[in-house]
Amino acid sequence: MREVAERAGVSIATVSFVLNGTKPVSPATRARIEAAMAELGYRRNVVARALARRRTNILAMVYPALDHRIGSAAAEFFTSAADAARTLDYHLVLWPVGSDGADLRELVGQGLADGVVLTEVQLHDPRLAILQETSTPFTLIGRTAEPGGLSYVDIDFDATVDLALQHLHDQGHRDIALISGDPRFEDYGPYVRTEAAYLRLAKDPLVVPSANTPASGKAAASRLPDHITAVLVLNEYAALGAASTRTVLPLLMTPETAALSTTPLTYLRTPAAELGRLATQALIQQLQGAPTPTPHLLPATLQERP
Amino acid sequence: MREVAERAGVSIATVSFVLNGTKPVSPATRARIEAAMAELGYRRNVVARALARRRTNILAMVYPALDHRIGSAAAEFFTSAADAARTLDYHLVLWPVGSDGADLRELVGQGLADGVVLTEVQLHDPRLAILQETSTPFTLIGRTAEPGGLSYVDIDFDATVDLALQHLHDQGHRDIALISGDPRFEDYGPYVRTEAAYLRLAKDPLVVPSANTPASGKAAASRLPDHITAVLVLNEYAALGAASTRTVLPLLMTPETAALSTTPLTYLRTPAAELGRLATQALIQQLQGAPTPTPHLLPATLQERP
DNA sequence: TCCCAGGACTGAAACGGTTCAGTGACATCG
DNA sequence: CGATGTCACTGAACCGTTTCAGTCCTGGGA
Incomplete structure (x- = not known):
């Protein structure tokens, strides 16, 4: 930076001003400084900058x-x-x-x-x-x-579950279960809050746990009683497995995961x-x-x- | 850091020495300095350190x-x-x-x-x-x-393909195809090198492309002629789809992806x-x-x- | 013509560490 | 007993910026 300043015939402070646009600099000097920077291939040192400004960006x-x-x-x-x-x-x-x-x-x-x-x-x-x-x-x-x-x-887990139940209800489903997450993760917000919302909103709630794998999801789905016609699935990979046996609605899926399904899927997209x-x-x-x-x-x- | 030095009755240089173990410091002063640091809750500023040492780690x-x-x-x-x-x-x-x-x-x-x-x-x-x-x-x-x-x-794509072909050969397979990647990625090393290795090592090579989705992999597998008894698959998600129709051997899969398969899978694990x-x-x-x-x-x- | 305001630029002090040439004090050696 | 080392520690320069209080110059108003 000092070299740039010398070459442009100004002080390093002025160089700093054009670099940051901190203070007005006349077009002529600005041009000289920019030329000098280009010729020298100057790049400002972000570490020093961070130290002086007390923030790193x-x-x-x-x-x-x-x-x-x-x-x-x-x-x-x-x-x-x-x-x-x-x-x-x-x-x-x-x-x-x-x-x-x-x-x-x-x-x-x-x-x-x-x-x-x-x-x-x-x-x-x-x-x-x-x-x-x-x-x-x-x-x-x-x-x-x-x-x-x-x-x-x-x-918004409440709104999400509400939306999901509403959608399935519109399709004619009345008995809707929830395949939730692994109960060992009892301190994990999405599991707890989804379950709570479901228990509050569903007519005749039934929750079964599942790990986040297709195999586990499939197993969970097969354990459901026959009167259940549709199921909400919390974990996206579990949903993949469950989808082969039931009408499922994944609650929090990404498009990438949805693309892994062999059959086209209706799902709720995580607003990630x-x-x-x-x-x-x-x-x-x-x-x-x-x-x-x-x-x-x-x-x-x-x-x-x- | 200056405060620490004052409180311990030493210079900041000495504080720096104990912080980095740069120079020997007597046990007594070291103890005083460490006490002072603890009392003040001192944390060294990595930005300043990086500036002075000209490296950030x-x-x-x-x-x-x-x-x-x-x-x-x-x-x-x-x-x-x-x-x-x-x-x-x-x-x-x-x-x-x-x-x-x-x-x-x-x-x-x-x-x-x-x-x-x-x-x-x-x-x-x-x-x-x-x-x-x-x-x-x-x-x-x-x-x-x-x-x-x-x-x-x-x-090592050569060794990987060799290992794969060898394994399938041991299982009795003689006609082995390769489901490769999307040919649009012609500048992507894994695709190019795997194909090259396969073309060099396989008896009667047959390569078909596929995008990295199960659907695409399944479609590619279904296009293979009947005498093909096994297939190497480059893309892991394509392999998932192809596996439902053929004997497949995924060439570069991670355990996470393998866990998504509904049927247990033999695969080559990427040494990621x-x-x-x-x-x-x-x-x-x-x-x-x-x-x-x-x-x-x-x-x-x-x-x-x- | 003189004064003053305002714009453009400068000098130097931070920022918070590291590092290196010294400085004493003390022990060792001839 | 003086010269020589050694050890523990200090002072100050330096890392490359930003920032702020000034300085200098110019033009406009009175």
Whole structure:
């Protein structure tokens, strides 16, 4: 940068001004500086910039990648969030951490990321405490049991289940079961909230668990009593298996997974891209000093069989 | 850091020494400094540290996430690479870029990442030129048409196809076809190299293309002449569909995808975790001044049906 | 003609660490 | 007893920007 300044016959401060558009610079000098930068192949050092400004313009999406593999919904969160960040002049990277929070503590408060998008949120998530005690700005994709005051975006499970039941009812189904998730994940919001919504809304509720594999879904479906004519399925891979035996309606599926079905499928599409985008925008607003952003709850949307 | 130094009655240099173990410090002062750090809740600022040392200890895995979604193999690369990086005291993050290279150029040479792991490498990959002209250390997962002198890890397609044909031959199959990838991806190494290996090794070769979906794989399989008794399938999702009609042997599958099959599957497992690990290690060796690391070629390994 | 406002640019102090040439104090050696 | 090392620690330069209080110059108003 000093070289650029010398070559253009100005001070480094002026170079900085044209780089950032911070202060007005006459067209003539601006041109000289830009020429000098081009000739020297100058690239500003983002680390030094980050140090001086006390922000890096980097956002970390933390994902417990060291534990679960990245699923199709997570991939969609990531892609759309990264995209949204880019249009707002931030970088969003996927930061792998274990789920225990040790790595998270290391990442945070060291000034590397300006803020954090937290995914795979548990109802009682120990990672929140870390973020709060280090006063790191953050937004959740998902939410805890008591998310009051937090910045989050999440699926509107009530509306989603309602939509699903309504749709099946319109098709003439009256006895509708739910194939839910593995009951061991009792602290996982989507499972708990979907079940709760279903139990509240369904006429004659029947819930059976299933792991997130086609085989498990198929087995669960075959255990259903005969009067059940249709079934909501929470896990997308379980839905794939169950679909071979019953009328199923997957509640949270991505188009990628739907494409894996051999028969065309009507399903509820996870609003993953929208959530990723909203989360990023909420986080950035927060960074720019907006007050507590209003949380967003989005329902999955009906995707009719082609 | 200055506060820590004052509280411990030493200079900031000494604090730095205990932080990094750079120089010997007497046990007594070390204890005082550590106490002071604990009391103040001090965390070193990684940005300042990176500026002073001219390296960030961050590695970027660049993935064209803005174009394709992240597949199961990519997820596995990422996870294992991040893990390997961690044990060597580096952080590896997933950096989303478009495939055109504009974002890559921005990322690189700005001093944010010490090195790059490049994925989804094309046979003629324009991104290589960018990395080379900015003299960024990098390692490929995959390889270009002429990878001489480059640091890379990749699948040994010859050995993989050989292993596959051998296995099917042992089972009594003599007429073995290949369901390959979408011919539009003519610059994609795995497709090209697998086909080449198959054409060279198979007795009476027959190649049919397929997109990476079960439906497409099934259609491709149904188009095969009757004397074909077994088929190698390149794309894992295509393999899922083809498996319902023929004896198939998927060439590059991940366990996650295999779990989606309703019937148990014998398949060749992509050595994704190993490749991710090796790539990271090669990159870090390079950063630490080792000469050109020797490339690694790994075959997929046979995973017998349970 | 003089004064003053405003625009364009400069100098130097941060930002928070790392690193290296020194500085004492103390032990060792001839 | 003086010279020489060794060990623990310090001071200050440096990493490459941003930022802010000034300085200088120009033009317009009185």
